Amino acid sequence: MFRFILRRLLQMVLAFFGTTLIVYALMFAGQGDPIQALAGERPVTAAQRAYLTEKYHLDATGVGGFFYRYLNYLGGLLRGDLGQSLTGRQIGDILAAAWPVTVKLALIALAVTVLFGVTAGVLAAIRRSGVFDHATLVLTLLVLGIPTIVLAPLAQYFLGVRWPIFPPTAGAQPSFRALLLPGIVLGSLSLATALRLTRTSVTENLRADYVRTARSKGLVRRRIVGVHVLRNSLIPVVTFLGVELGNLMSGAIITEGVFNIPGVGFNLFRGIRTEDGPLVVGIVSVLVVVYLLSNLVVDVLYAVLDPRIRYE
Amino acid sequence: MTESAVRPTPASPTPPEGHLLEVRDLHVEFRTREGVARVINGVTYHLDAGETLAVLGESGSGKSVTAQAIMGILDTPPAYVRSGEIRYRGRDLLTRSEEERRQVRGTEIAMIFQDALSALNPVFPVGWQIGESLRQRAGLSRADARRRTVELMDLVRIPAAATRLGDYPHQFSGGMRQRVMIAMALALDPKVLIADEPTTALDVTVQAQIMDLLADLRRDLGMALILITHDLGVVAGVADRIAVMYAGRIVEHADVRSLYRAPAHPYTKGLLESIPRLDVRGQALSTIPGLPPNLMRIPPGCPFHPRCLYAQQVCVDEVPHDLVLGDGRTSACHFAQEVHDDRAR
Numbered sequence: 001m002f003r004f005i006l007r008r009l010l011q012m013v014l015a016f017f018g019t020t021l022i023v024y025a026l027m028f029a030g031q032g033d034p035i036q037a038l039a040g041e042r043p044v045t046a047a048q049r050a051y052l053t054e055k056y057h058l059d060a061t062g063v064g065g066f067f068y069r070y071l072n073y074l075g076g077l078l079r080g081d082l083g084q085s086l087t088g089r090q091i092g093d094i095l096a097a098a099w100p101v102t103v104k105l106a107l108i109a110l111a112v113t114v115l116f117g118v119t120a121g122v123l124a125a126i127r128r129s130g131v132f133d134h135a136t137l138v139l140t141l142l143v144l145g146i147p148t149i150v151l152a153p154l155a156q157y158f159l160g161v162r163w164p165i166f167p168p169t170a171g172a173q174p175s176f177r178a179l180l181l182p183g184i185v186l187g188s189l190s191l192a193t194a195l196r197l198t199r200t201s202v203t204e205n206l207r208a209d210y211v212r213t214a215r216s217k218g219l220v221r222r223r224i225v226g227v228h229v230l231r232n233s234l235i236p237v238v239t240f241l242g243v244e245l246g247n248l249m250s251g252a253i254i255t256e257g258v259f260n261i262p263g264v265g266f267n268l269f270r271g272i273r274t275e276d277g278p279l280v281v282g283i284v285s286v287l288v289v290v291y292l293l294s295n296l297v298v299d300v301l302y303a304v305l306d307p308r309i310r311y312e
Numbered sequence: 313m314t315e316s317a318v319r320p321t322p323a324s325p326t327p328p329e330g331h332l333l334e335v336r337d338l339h340v341e342f343r344t345r346e347g348v349a350r351v352i353n354g355v356t357y358h359l360d361a362g363e364t365l366a367v368l369g370e371s372g373s374g375k376s377v378t379a380q381a382i383m384g385i386l387d388t389p390p391a392y393v394r395s396g397e398i399r400y401r402g403r404d405l406l407t408r409s410e411e412e413r414r415q416v417r418g419t420e421i422a423m424i425f426q427d428a429l430s431a432l433n434p435v436f437p438v439g440w441q442i443g444e445s446l447r448q449r450a451g452l453s454r455a456d457a458r459r460r461t462v463e464l465m466d467l468v469r470i471p472a473a474a475t476r477l478g479d480y481p482h483q484f485s486g487g488m489r490q491r492v493m494i495a496m497a498l499a500l501d502p503k504v505l506i507a508d509e510p511t512t513a514l515d516v517t518v519q520a521q522i523m524d525l526l527a528d529l530r531r532d533l534g535m536a537l538i539l540i541t542h543d544l545g546v547v548a549g550v551a552d553r554i555a556v557m558y559a560g561r562i563v564e565h566a567d568v569r570s571l572y573r574a575p576a577h578p579y580t581k582g583l584l585e586s587i588p589r590l591d592v593r594g595q596a597l598s599t600i601p602g603l604p605p606n607l608m609r610i611p612p613g614c615p616f617h618p619r620c621l622y623a624q625q626v627c628v629d630e631v632p633h634d635l636v637l638g639d640g641r642t643s644a645c646h647f648a649q650e651v652h653d654d655r656a657r
Binding site for chain 1: 380383385387414415416417418419422423425427430431432433434435436437444445448449480482493496497499500
């Protein structure tokens with residue numbers, strides 16, 4: 001197991017360089033004149049141009065110049081310096097402010113997913129073809145069919161404005177209560193998937209031979225389902241949830257946008273919209289690390305849950 | 313051995329006394345989308361304390377389903393017990409509540425299955441799985457359960473048992489896994505052990521070891537054993553009596569010696585003749601022609617008649633009743649006596 005983790009960490013280093021390089025290239029390759037983009041509509045004086053050219057190492061041109069800037073950027077990254085956004089703010093500070101909000105939102109969404117999705121999935125499986133099973137099937141199909149861009153404003157309108165159960169928007173320094181509705185909206189999609197996945201997995205395992213053995217041991221049904229079946233059924237579900245947590249952590253552009261939550265997705269979207277290259281690349285670089293780490297956690301968890309899998 | 317026990321006696325209200333376990337005129341059907349499959353059609357057999365009954369038959373003959381009906385672990389749906397009785401110590405299990413039946417499982421009647429790899433839970437250590445019954449059913453403490461688990465694993469001759477408690481099923485060989493299954497079934501000291509094709513998935517040498525182990529355990533622990541198999545070779549050394557099943561019926565029922573010496577049902581005869589013999593060189597393998605019947609369309613009359621060398625018109629018209637041949641032998645064949653006397657072929 002130790003060797004497996006070590007090997008995966010080494011692979012992560014490669015993946016990290018690869019992804020940051022691609023993102024860096026895509027973000028800056030398409031740009032015309034970065035200095036003019038920075039200035040927007042206003043004219044740029046020769047002195048300003050000279051200053052900015054030096055500051056952003058724009059004097060070196062071509063592929064060599066690109067790699068020079070990329071390596072320079074990486075060097076800063078490795079020292080923990082994400083650089084400045086075009087608006088002059090430290091990207092590290094922006095992320096430090098945005099991340100806790102996104103993490104809170106992600107955890108709410110994940111809690112909703114586990115609490116309702118997994119529970120309902122188990123119930124639907126043990127009462128297969130019952131009313132509950134059919135009801136959840138219709139509901140999950142509905143949720144899976146509606147894109148977040150529709151679901152989020154609908155929830156905001158009905159539950160935030162029409163019947164003001166929740167605050168309609170979050171704003172800076174959002175409270176737990178303000179994040180609850182966006183968390184539910186964000187979680188509903190993974191909830192539906194988790195429900196379907198759990199139901200299928202539990203249904204399959206209920207038919208397994210070891211269930212027959214457990215029954216022949218005279219165990220009560222609650223224990224057979226709650227211990228024997230559940231432990232086996234949760235292997236694929238936990239894998240899904242792990243990957244999903246990585247997704248949620250990287251911010252939800254639409255949900256954060258609709259509910260005006262100053263999280264990672266919100267900032268990333270702003271970066272893209274204002275062509276703020278350093279901001280986008282900075283956020284994405286960190287997202288890559290979050291993604292890689294969450295995948296590693298999933299792999300390790302997988303081995304813990306299923307003893308048949310041993311990584312060596 | 314009483315004759316009345318092997319005869320189907322659905323109409324008689326007085327149960328014969330003294331059998332440990334008795335299945336009487338059991339009917340089980342599987343209700344599927346394609347139709348109703350009559351899987352068990354009036355099975356009657358009994359088991360006395362300390363004896364070994366072999367239930368023999370091809371796949372689909374209903375031998376495992378009968379066993380699962382005894383255990384009360386049939387999957388309903390699709391399986392439904394239509395009628396019959398399963399008497400354990402004189403009381404009909406089928407009329408009891410699910411909770412009462414659960415109490416019987418493991419403590420009175422235990423079962424082991426064909427494929428131990430899938431029958432064991434893959435994500436729990438074997439020690440945990442054996443100890444589970446002790447902790448959950450017998451109320452043993454963690455430490456006591458652990459101690460008893462090691463004893464049980466020693467009993468089924470798993471080497472270095474104490475060091476293997478934490479191993480998972482996939483870390484054991486096939487034979488060792490089946491020993492784990494047996495240890496698990498023995499945990500609560502059952503009076504009846506049902507072994508459902510316990511050696512089918514194993515190598516021949518390991519088969520013999522497991523059969524020896526089962527025979528020894530049965531003797532040492534004073535259990536009664538129902539051995540379900542399709543392998544006549546497995547049965548010979550171990551069983552006291554044999555019940556041969558075909559299309560959900562017991563077609564022949566006899567003690568092992570007389571059955572091997574002179575089968576009294578054409579199906580049993582065919583089975584015996586299809587065993588390859590090492591002492592006769594160059595002999596073509598004999599097989600029973602045709603296939604087992606589709607259980608949704610069991611042929612009228614004797615279900616074996618389309619494949620039977622002895623079949624006459626009467627076999628198509630009439631379902632044969634059990635013919636008593638003496639010594640408690642029965643055969644559900646119109647020509648049982650002829651088949652029996654025909655042995656010197």
